[in-house]
Amino acid sequence: MLDQKLIRENPTSVEENLSLRGKVYKISYIHELTIKKKQIDIEISSLQSESKKLSKSIGQVIGESQNKNTQELNDLKKKGNEYRIKISELEEAQRILDEQIRNEIYKLPNFPSKDAPIGKDESDNVQIKTWGDPLIKENLKSHWEIGENLNIFESAKSTKISKSRFITLIGDGARLERALINFMLDMHTKNNYLELMLPALVNSESLTGSGQLPKFSNESFKCSNDDLWLSPTAEVPLTAFHRNNIIDSKQLPLKYVAYSPCFRREAGSYGRDTKGLIRLHQFNKVELYWFCDPSKSIEAHKKITLDAESILKKLNLPYRLVDICTGDLGFSASRTFDLEVWLPSSKCYREISSCSNCLDFQARRSSIRAKIDKKNTYIHTLNGSGLAIGRTMAAILENGQQTDGSVKIPDALVPYFGSNILKTA
RNA sequence: GGAGAGGUGGCUGAGUGGUUGAAAGCGGCUCCCUGCUAAGGAGUUACAGGAGGUAACUUUUGUCGAGGGUUCGAAUCCCUCCCUCUCCGCCA
Numbered sequence: 001m002l003d004q005k006l007i008r009e010n011p012t013s014v015e016e017n018l019s020l021r022g023k024v025y026k027i028s029y030i031h032e033l034t035i036k037k038k039q040i041d042i043e044i045s046s047l048q049s050e051s052k053k054l055s056k057s058i059g060q061v062i063g064e065s066q067n068k069n070t071q072e073l074n075d076l077k078k079k080g081n082e083y084r085i086k087i088s089e090l091e092e093a094q095r096i097l098d099e100q101i102r103n104e105i106y107k108l109p110n111f112p113s114k115d116a117p118i119g120k121d122e123s124d125n126v127q128i129k130t131w132g133d134p135l136i137k138e139n140l141k142s143h144w145e146i147g148e149n150l151n152i153f154e155s156a157k158s159t160k161i162s163k164s165r166f167i168t169l170i171g172d173g174a175r176l177e178r179a180l181i182n183f184m185l186d187m188h189t190k191n192n193y194l195e196l197m198l199p200a201l202v203n204s205e206s207l208t209g210s211g212q213l214p215k216f217s218n219e220s221f222k223c224s225n226d227d228l229w230l231s232p233t234a235e236v237p238l239t240a241f242h243r244n245n246i247i248d249s250k251q252l253p254l255k256y257v258a259y260s261p262c263f264r265r266e267a268g269s270y271g272r273d274t275k276g277l278i279r280l281h282q283f284n285k286v287e288l289y290w291f292c293d294p295s296k297s298i299e300a301h302k303k304i305t306l307d308a309e310s311i312l313k314k315l316n317l318p319y320r321l322v323d324i325c326t327g328d329l330g331f332s333a334s335r336t337f338d339l340e341v342w343l344p345s346s347k348c349y350r351e352i353s354s355c356s357n358c359l360d361f362q363a364r365r366s367s368i369r370a371k372i373d374k375k376n377t378y379i380h381t382l383n384g385s386g387l388a389i390g391r392t393m394a395a396i397l398e399n400g401q402q403t404d405g406s407v408k409i410p411d412a413l414v415p416y417f418g419s420n421i422l423k424t425a
Numbered sequence: 426g427g428a429g430a431g432g433u434g435g436c437u438g439a440g441u442g443g444u445u446g447a448a449a450g451c452g453g454c455u456c457c458c459u460g461c462u463a464a465g466g467a468g469u470u471a472c473a474g475g476a477g478g479u480a481a482c483u484u485u486u487g488u489c490g491a492g493g494g495u496u497c498g499a500a501u502c503c504c505u506c507c508c509u510c511u512c513c514g515c516c517a
Contacts, residue, residue, distance in 0.1 A: 038475095045475075045486050052486090055498040059443035073497090080497025246473090376473080 001365040002108050004101065008034040017111040022120045022327035030104040037097040044090045051083035106208065107215050110361040112326040113335035115298075119325025125338070126325065131309070132318030135344040135399055142345035143397040144276035147173065149405055150424055153277070164274070165266060165281045167390075172422055176396070176409075177284060179416035180389050181259050184286040184311055188386060191307060193257035193288060198237035200261055201228040206240035209366035211332035211358075218267045221281075230263035234287035235383045242291060242368045247379065249370040253292035253300060257386065260285060277390040278350065284389035290382040293372065294360065297380035301357040305337045308353045308386040314412040317395050318342040320349050334359045339387070341395040352391045355384030397422075 007014050011031040018025035058076050117126045147153045152173025158166040169177050189195050204227050207213040212220060212232060221230040231237055238256055247254065262285050273279035288307055292300045305321070312319045324336040333356035340349035360378035363369070369376045400408040406423035414420045 041475075041486095048486060051497080055496095056444050058497055062443070077497045082497095084497070 001105055001361060002111070003364065004034055004105065007031055007105070008038060018108065020112045020116075020118065020326045021109060021329065025108065027104075027108070030101060030108075033097055033101045033104070037094065037101060040090055040094045040097065044087060044094060047083060047087050047090070051080060051087065054080050054083065103214070106213075106365075109331045110211075110329075110334050110358060112329055113357070113359075116329065116335045117323055117325045120327040121325075122328050124325040125328055126323040128321040128323050128337070130318070130320040131313065132316065132342070134318045134342040136347070137344070140344045140398065141401055142276065143343075143394040145345075146397045146401055146405070146407060147276070150407070150422060152176070152422070155275075162281070165279065167277065167280055167282075171425070173393075176393055176417055176422065177389055179413055179418075180392055181284060181286060183314075183413055183416045184386060184389075185257060185259055187311060187314065188257040188286070188288060188307065191310075193255045193307075196238070196241065196256050196258040198231075198234060198241070198258050198260060200231050200263075202231045202236050202240065203227050204229070206236050206243070209243055210236045210239040210362050211330075211365065212236060215331065219265050221263050221265060231260065232264045233262050233383075234258040234260035234285065235289065238287065238289040238383070239362050239366050239368075239381060243366040245368055246376060247291060247368065247370045249293065249372050252370055252379065253290050253296070256289045258287050258289070260287065277394040280390060283391075286386050286389065288355075288384045288386040290380075291363075291368065292380050292382065293370070294377060294380045297357050297359065297382060300380070300382055301335065301337070301355065304382050304384045305339070305355040308339055308355055308384045311387050311392075312339060312341060312352070315392070315396065315410040316412075317392075317399055317410075319352070322349075324354075330354070330356060332356070332358045332361050334361065339385075341391065342399065343395060344398050350391065350395075352395065353385035353387045355382070357382050 002014065007027060007030060011027050014027055015025055018027075054076065058073065058080065061073060061076070117124065119125065141149075150172070152171060153167050153169045155164075155167055158168045161168070185195055201223065204213055207220065207229055220232045223229065237260070238258055241256075242254075261282055263282050266279060266281060269279060277283075288304050290297075290300050290304055309319070309321070319339050319341045322338040322340055324333075324338055329336055336354055336356040338351050339353040339355070341352040342348075343350050358381045360380055362381045363378040368379055368381070370379050371377070396410065396413075397407050400410070400422075402408060404423075406421050409417050409420050409422055411420070
């Protein structure tokens, strides 16, 4: 959420900053609302002050006299009643205005960072570096072909169980998924991340706090009988973990790692990535998350990205680092580095981690602060996948494939998987 | 799911309509005292927001689980919701 005070006092700069996303944002309406609301806030406060003094004086008069029905008292009470009516009218107006402002302000995305490359869409993203040698050969199999041959996952039965875009992992496939989760959690906890196992169902307030609601209600699954949704990413409960908290600034940065299943409706992506492990309604992910001092978030963003990268390096998977342009930034992000892993069958890099600095955008929505220099200050939040498990498995299958149809397991994973080769039983 | 009991400051806990943001105790902080420690004494100590000031600070509002209501005035009375505990039922 953007700062309401900034919208009220400097609407032009707000519009300019937002327009870096390559779209026009008109905020004159919300600007007027914030001005009106401020006036009402001031008026209410001064009326409350007068009314409070009056009530105290009534208390005094009653205390001093035996007779509780004097003309003086009745006049004072009458005056108090007038205050009460006036205040409640203003409070009603304030409530309506506040709701209108929230409705509007919650739909405004975060400001893009000045450091992010300016651009319209995906095609303007900037490759910062590559790591490893991309495997380029003819007759390479896709991961779903490999998976089918090895019988480690399948879709048809899963479609019967649920619908399309669900998958069942079988035997060594399930084992490999589990190995990847444990491997990543161990790596990150050794690197001073505190592991959390969070609720997979989250309420509307939590989704609003991290930015998924109200604008993207179409992208998550909702439980019809409750105010609960299937969490689309651990970023949601992680942000909500400290909602309405004032964190001791000595504890910053707080670094968390959480494994969670993620559920996404993938509305609007019909026909894309229909095969394999790339785009599913349910997938597993290990998420990294920082709550940090606002003055240190740029440095923290580099670190969280390095921490995600370290997994790809350990697994010896070729990847590249991409600086997401202003037009392609997610709603809550101010700057995002994507890690894209090489998928030889499609001869391209595919996103496997997205590391974002949200500045105080989520902290403001979720009211997460720390006392810094004696003032309660919204902290900065950063999130990054470390990594998406299903896509990591896809990359391992494709990059490790052997001519005999087996798959070489990366050395770092062998202790977790229990074998250095994945082949038909 | 049924029945009952609760939710008050960092903690324990008093407070059923009036100058009460809240007694008392513990804890915290400051100072004093004895060589150090232990013990003791005096004082001080909720939080959040707004406005003003470079700042120390001043001022104002709100807050006793949350949100409404009654009243000139609510921690206290009424309603709704959330949460915790106990018993029963169910259950991994």
